[in-house]
Amino acid sequence: MQSRTHEAGVIEANLIVSLTFPITPSRLPSVSSNGNKFVLPTIEISVANKSANTVRHPDDLTLFGGAVDEALKLLQDIWKVRKVHLYVGAPTTAVLTIGQKMQARHHASFVCHETSGGPESAFAPTIEISNETVRNVTSGQTVSLQP
DSSP states (O other): OOOOOOOOOOEEEEEEEEEEEEGGGGGGGTTTEETTTSSOOOOOESSSSSSSSSSSSSHHHHHHHHHHHHEEEEEESSSSOOOOEEEEEOOOOHHHHHHHHHHHTTTSEEEEEEEETTTTTEEEEEEEOHHHHEETTTOOOEEOOOO
């Protein structure tokens, strides 16, 4: 898979988590890729042998959580991106870990993309989470996170 590194002044990036299946650029919307090339800086957390059994032990989640911490540190603290396009192919326990890490270091907005078809179907944005709101991208409905 081709990746793209960060360039000064770019305020959006992709975070791809490929634990159960590969997520190729051709499956992503035009905001993130053009054909087989990423158009945004991209970080991928992946394993060599992708499967539903990738996470088999609590230590696996600990290691994965450390990788997510490092990715978010790079995206938010070093690259200073303001919007992260998130694409995930992972077991539920790993998805929950990502959510916990987003809450702990939530500075950028996250646009969560999902796929509902088979292994080669396209991803589409579904939810955007900012410091202040959660927005359903399809309906436009917004919920405030402020007390």
